[in-house]
Each structure stands twice: as structure tokens, then as C-alpha cells.
Amino acid sequence: MDERILNNFNDSLIGRLWELLCCSSSFVDSMKDEMRILYAGLRFLRSILREHHEMMDEQNEKIGALLGEAGIIIFAPTLSRVIEGEVSFSRSTQVLGFCGMLANANIHIKHFKDQINGSRTIESLPNSSHSLRAPEVSQTSSRMLSKGKMPIDHEVMVGLDDEAEKVIEPLIKHFEDQLSVSSTIQSLPNSSHSLRAPEVSQTSSRMLSKGKMPIDHEVMVGLDDDAAKVIERLVSGSKQVEIVPIVGMAGLGKTTLAKKVYNDNSIIYNFHIRLWCTVSQEYNKKSLLTQILCSDGKHSRMDKFQNLDEDDLLEKLYQRLLKNRYLVVFDDVWDIEVWNGLRTAFPNDKNGSRIIFTSRSSNVASEVQYGGEPHYLHPLSEKKSFELLQKKVFGEEEECPQALHGLGMEIAEKCWGLPLALVVVAGVLATIEHDILVWEKFAESLTSTMVSGTDQWKKTLELSYEHLPYHLKACLLYFAAFREDEKIGAKKLMRLWIAEGFVEKIEGKRSEVIAEEYLMDLIGRNLVMVSKSRSIGGVKTCYIHDLIFEFCKGEAKEKKFLQVLRGYDELSTFNEPPNLPRLSICSSKEDFIQSRLFCPHLASLLLFDATPGYKNFKLLNISFIFCIYKHLNVLNLEGINLRLKELPAEVESLLCLR
Numbered sequence: 001m002d003e004r005i006l007n008n009f010n011d012s013l014i015g016r017l018w019e020l021l022c023c024s025s026s027f028v029d030s031m032k033d034e035m036r037i038l039y040a041g042l043r044f045l046r047s048i049l050r051e052h053h054e055m056m057d058e059q060n061e062k063i064g065a066l067l068g069e070a071g072i073i074i075f076a077p078t079l080s081r082v083i084e085g086e087v088s089f090s091r092s093t094q095v096l097g098f099c100g101m102l103a104n105a106n107i108h109i110k111h112f113k114d115q116i117n118g119s120r121t122i123e124s125l126p127n128s129s130h131s132l133r134a135p136e137v138s139q140t141s142s143r144m145l146s147k148g149k150m151p152i153d154h155e156v157m158v159g160l161d162d163e164a165e166k167v168i169e170p171l172i173k174h175f176e177d178q179l180s181v182s183s184t185i186q187s188l189p190n191s192s193h194s195l196r197a198p199e200v201s202q203t204s205s206r207m208l209s210k211g212k213m214p215i216d217h218e219v220m221v222g223l224d225d226d227a228a229k230v231i232e233r234l235v236s237g238s239k240q241v242e243i244v245p246i247v248g249m250a251g252l253g254k255t256t257l258a259k260k261v262y263n264d265n266s267i268i269y270n271f272h273i274r275l276w277c278t279v280s281q282e283y284n285k286k287s288l289l290t291q292i293l294c295s296d297g298k299h300s301r302m303d304k305f306q307n308l309d310e311d312d313l314l315e316k317l318y319q320r321l322l323k324n325r326y327l328v329v330f331d332d333v334w335d336i337e338v339w340n341g342l343r344t345a346f347p348n349d350k351n352g353s354r355i356i357f358t359s360r361s362s363n364v365a366s367e368v369q370y371g372g373e374p375h376y377l378h379p380l381s382e383k384k385s386f387e388l389l390q391k392k393v394f395g396e397e398e399e400c401p402q403a404l405h406g407l408g409m410e411i412a413e414k415c416w417g418l419p420l421a422l423v424v425v426a427g428v429l430a431t432i433e434h435d436i437l438v439w440e441k442f443a444e445s446l447t448s449t450m451v452s453g454t455d456q457w458k459k460t461l462e463l464s465y466e467h468l469p470y471h472l473k474a475c476l477l478y479f480a481a482f483r484e485d486e487k488i489g490a491k492k493l494m495r496l497w498i499a500e501g502f503v504e505k506i507e508g509k510r511s512e513v514i515a516e517e518y519l520m521d522l523i524g525r526n527l528v529m530v531s532k533s534r535s536i537g538g539v540k541t542c543y544i545h546d547l548i549f550e551f552c553k554g555e556a557k558e559k560k561f562l563q564v565l566r567g568y569d570e571l572s573t574f575n576e577p578p579n580l581p582r583l584s585i586c587s588s589k590e591d592f593i594q595s596r597l598f599c600p601h602l603a604s605l606l607l608f609d610a611t612p613g614y615k616n617f618k619l620l621n622i623s624f625i626f627c628i629y630k631h632l633n634v635l636n637l638e639g640i641n642l643r644l645k646e647l648p649a650e651v652e653s654l655l656c657l658r
Contacts, residue, residue: 252379
């Protein structure tokens with residue numbers, strides 16, 4: 001059987017079964033647990049078909065047989081007649097036969113899954129379950145399955161596929177995110193208390209308020225010479241447009257240097273237009289163009305561009321830059337294709353315009369058109385390393401006590417000149433007692449965990465993470481729910497922390513005040529950075545370094561704190577692990593709908609649109625969320641523009657929502 005046909009047919013079965021699960025019928029309600037198990041089995045088969053091609057030669061016929069058996073059930077005329085009310089559910093012997101077929105199909109898929117996992121072989125399938133016997137048609141399909149034959153032929157399968165598509169096509173436009181559920185669906189948790197962060201003691205809260213924090217988050221050491229050299233290249237030299245690459249390993253301060261240059265008075269004076277965008281590994285061309293157009297602050301509303309396609313945005317950017325001397329920064333470029341897809345928007349008026357790339361890869365710098373010699377960043381010297389550590393711990397005006405000077409030098413040396421490692425370590429030192437014995441113990445732990453090579457920054461972050469109180473660990477890992485390099489609204493973030501149960505309840509003190517203390521603590525520890533401050537004081541938006549983001553994402557997944565899914569491939573093949581409390585999804589609206597992901601016991605669901613503002617955007621029906629995700633404490637739809645003036649009435653069914 002052709003693999004493509006199997007894939008298409010399986011997708012059709014999943015779509016049809018999802019339609020049945022969504023309908024209101026006493027028969028369907030009585031069989032929903034078995035139907036959900038079948039749905040989970042079909043999703044498992046889809047993951048085999050799409051991700052394990054090496055198994056296909058051996059398992060092709062068996063998978064085809066299983067899909068054929070499921071197809072006979074899902075497209076059974078009896079089922080349609082019962083649902084439509086033509087046949088009595090209580091009196092139909094055909095319905096009883098259908099129940100047996102469904103149970104047997106689930107057994108067969110389970111045995112196949114066990115075989116894939118190496119626990120048994122498909123040939124040892126039983127002919128029946130203990131008390132459930134399949135009718136003749138199911139026994140036949142079972143015998144054919146054991147022989148590796150298809151219970152329905154190629155033409156019938158293709159015909160069912162075509163027929164199913166006609167039924168499912170309108171469904172795909174309205175329903176979504178479903179059913180990766182296994183047999184454990186029957187053991188859904190009755191409460192979400194186990195998913196919350198445990199209450200923090202008042203002692204830890206008092207310690208937080210007394211802790212000494214690093215004073216200036218923007219302290220820079222060792223960048224003056226680099227900045228002067230880059231500025232010289234930007235304001236002098238050829239009148240042709242030129243790209244100035246800033247290259248260096250992770251954690252060396254490429255973005256910090258670019259910001260220092262970008263905000264220098266001579267740069268502000270020299271260029272008519274300055275624009276900035278953060279690229280990262282996962283990027284979308286339309287979103288990137290929108291980000292560039294909005295970065296000068298004069299067109300801050302992204303919805304102004306949401307009805308424009310990529311070509312329109314390229315033209316709008318070109319017209320904005322035309323006949324102007326511009327400076328555009330592309331921060332964190334991983335692939336030259338980013339530039340290749342955008343370069344037509346950057347006119348060469350021979351007036352001294354410049355473009356800055358920051359990248360970890362020297363290959364990106366060498367491949368780019370108009371590119372000059374890369375400006376390489378190097379690790380800080382031992383002297384500069386200690387200077388940065390001292391300023392981050394004690395501030396600009398205070399020096400390290402003489403008694404701790406030697407230990408400070410030793411600790412700084414173990415950070416290998418990486419500014420990121422130094423500021424993170426400083427964040428720990430600032431919150432522990434400034435005592436020789438305490439610092440000696442910390443230096444020993446640093447020695448035992450630090451390694452050379454590319455894992456330097458990760459080991460530093462692990463050490464800093466382990467020194468966090470439990471409630472701050474949860475708050476930090478929660479950043480993994482957002483997109484890389486996203487500037488997150490502080491108020492939104494703190495509201496989410498409160499809803500998740502991370503924030504301690506203290507009598508006489510508002511939760512918002514406590515949450516703000518948590519945020520300021522993480523900022524003081526140099527784990528969170530301020531991107532914009534409020535005019536009346538406080539933090540307006542914040543973000544985390546991409547390396548810290550990578551750490552949080554990995555740690556959150558490993559500890560089953562949070563799962564992040566990106567794009568249709570991850571959504572469509574995701575098989576939900578047990579006891580997963582939180583899920584963050586970043587995908588297009590269409591992929592989100594079509595994936596039919598089903599995680600009914602989730603406590604938190606956060607949705608982010610990877611392709612905002614498409615032209616001809618269709619209004620989406622999200623009522624399925626309120627029907628499926630009954631246990632939600634937190635539902636974040638802010639990242640998806642649903643064009644709704646008010647929430648649907650079904651939101652009242654989410655009784656646990658905070």
C-alpha cells in the first residue's frame with residue numbers, strides 16, 4: 001500500500017472520528033471512552049507513518065490492516081443511522097455488534113503499539129477480549145490482520161478517503177486541537193492542586209525583600225573599544241550600502257554591543273532612520289517585516305500591516321528607506337536565507353546606509369552580499385571579567401571588600417570571560433551573604449560544575465537556577481511558554497503567574513505587589529532583562545536572553561513543567577504524556593485547527609500565532625476549546641487575533657478558570 005494513501009486515509013479517519021466525538025448523541029456519549037482510545041491509536045499510527053519511515057517496509061501491511069478495520073467502524077452505515085435517529089440505540093443488535101468491533105479494534109491497535117515498543121508480536125493477537133466478542137465482520141478482519149492482508153481493497157480505501165474529505169473539509173475550518181488521548185483518559189485528575197507551585201513560606205518572602213540586588217542591569221565592561229571600531233565603520237568609508245557583521249560565540253555580548261552602537265549619539269545624528277529586528281532560529285518572513293516597520297516607534301501598531309501580504313510589506317519597507325540614510329540591525333541571524341528573502345527591500349542610494357548583523361556563525365557573515373569583514377568579539381580578560389562581576393554585584397560606586405577580592409577574582413576567572421556567565425553568577429553572589437566561607441563554598445560549587453567548551457553557559461545557568469527559591473524557579477521556567485526574544489508585557493506575565501498559583505498569598509498584601517517583587521528579584525539576579533520601563537516607574541516589558549530561553553525550554557520539558565509545540569508537524573504527531581500540566585502552542589491558526597490536538601486534562605493552555613495578520617483572514621470558531629478543555633485554570637488567547645468583541649458564552653463552562 002502506498003504510504004501517501006495510508007497517510008491520507010488515516011487523516012480522514014481522524015477527521016471523521018473527531019466529528020463523531022463532537023456530535024451530541026446518547027449512543028456516542030455511551031461510547032466516548034472507547035472512541036477516544038481509538039482516536040489516540042490513530043494518532044499513534046500517524047506518528048509512525050510520518051516520523052518512522054524506516055519501519056514502513058516491514059509494517060506497511062499491518063498498519064493498512066489496522067486502518068481498514070478502523071475505517072469499517074468509523075464509516076459504518078449503522079453508526080450514521082443511529083446518530084441520525086433512524087435506528088434505536090437500545091434495541092439495535094447491529095449497535096451491539098458495533099460496540100464489539102470498536103473494542104476489538106482498540107485491542108488490535110494496542111497490541112501493534114506494544115509490538116513497536118518491543119513487548120510482543122502482532123502474530124500473538126487474541127481473537128477476542130475477555131467479555132467482548134466481535135461480530136463476524138470483526139472476526140474476519142482480525143483473521144485478515146493476522147495474515148497481513150487488507151480487509152478492504154485499495155479502491156475502497158481511496159473512495160472512503162475522498163468521501164471523508166467532503167465531510168471533513170468544513171469541519172477543519174471550525175474545529176481543532178484535539179485528541180492525543182490514551183487509555184489514561186479515564187483517569188483524568190479531579191483537581192488541579194497538584195499542578196500548582198507549592199505555597200512559599202513567608203520566611204522566603206521576607207528574605208526576598210531584604211536581598212541586595214545588582215544595581216545597574218545595563219552595566220557594560222570591555223565594550224568601549226569594540227563599539228568605537230564598529231561606529232567608525234558605520235559613519236565612514238564607502239557610500240555604498242554595507243553590512244557590518246558582529247560575530248562571536250553565545251554569551252559574548254553581541255546584542256549588547258549592537259544596542260550600545262545603535263543608541264550612540266553619533267549614530268542617531270548620522271542616520272535618518274534606525275530600525276531593529278530580532279531574527280532568532282524560528283522566524284516568519286511576514287512577522288519579521290512587520291517587526292522592522294514598527295521598530296522606529298512611529299508605526300507601533302502592528303495591526304496597521306495585518307492585511308498586507310509579504311510583497312506589500314517589502315514594498316512599504318523599500319519606500320520607507322528610499323532616499324534616506326538608514327541603519328538596520330538584524331539581531332541573532334542564524335541563516336543567510338533570512339537576508340536573501342528581504343534584501344530587495346533595502347535600496348542602495350549610495351548615501352552611506354548600513355546594516356548590522358549579529359550572529360554566532362562566521363559563515364553567515366562571509367556569505368552575505370555587501371558584507372564587510374566581520375567584527376569578532378572575544379572573551380573578556382581576567383581583569384575586565386572581575387571588573388564586570390564587581391560592578392554587577394556591588395554597583396558602580398561600591399567596590400568588592402578586600403577580604404573577598406581574591407575569591408571574586410577566582411570566581412570571575414572560572415567564567416572564561418563570558419559576560420553572560422559573569423552577570424548570571426553575579427546575580428547569585430548578590431543574593432547570598434557576603435562572607436568568606438559562603439563565597440568559598442560557592443566557588444567550590446562553581447569549580448565542580450563548570451566545564452570548558454560550548455556548555456559553559458549552560459552549567460552557569462544550572463548553578464544559578466539551583467540557587468533560586470522554588471517559587472522563582474517556576475516563574476523563570478514559565479518564560480519558556482513565550483516565543484524566543486519576545487518582549488513580554490510585565491502586567492500580563494504577573495497576572496499569569498498569579499493564575500498559575502506561583503505567587504504566595506500573604507494577608508494584607510496584594511498578589512500583584514508580590515508578583516512584582518518576584519519579577520524584580522529575577523531582574524536583579526540578571527536572569528530577566530528589562531526592554532522597556534514605565535514612565536511612572538516599574539517594568540513595562542521584559543525578556544530573557546536566548547541562551548536562558550533555551551535553558552528554560554529544556555528544563556521545563558525535562559521536569560514536565562511545560563511542553564512547547566511549534567508548527568503543524570509537532571502538533572499533529574504529539575502524543576500527550578501523562579500529567580502534563582501546561583502546553584504552549586506557537587503555530588498558524590490553520591495548523592492549530594487542523595491538528596485536532598486533544599489534551600483534556602490540561603491546566604494551562606497558551607496560544608501564540610506564528611503568522612499574524614494574514615490577508616483574507618477567516619473568522620475562527622473557538623467554541624471547541626470550551627467543550628474539550630474543561631480543567632483549564634489558565635487560557636491565554638492574547639497572541640491570536642480572533643476578531644471577537646466578547647468571549648463566547650461557552651467560556652462559563654470552564655469552571656476552574658481563574
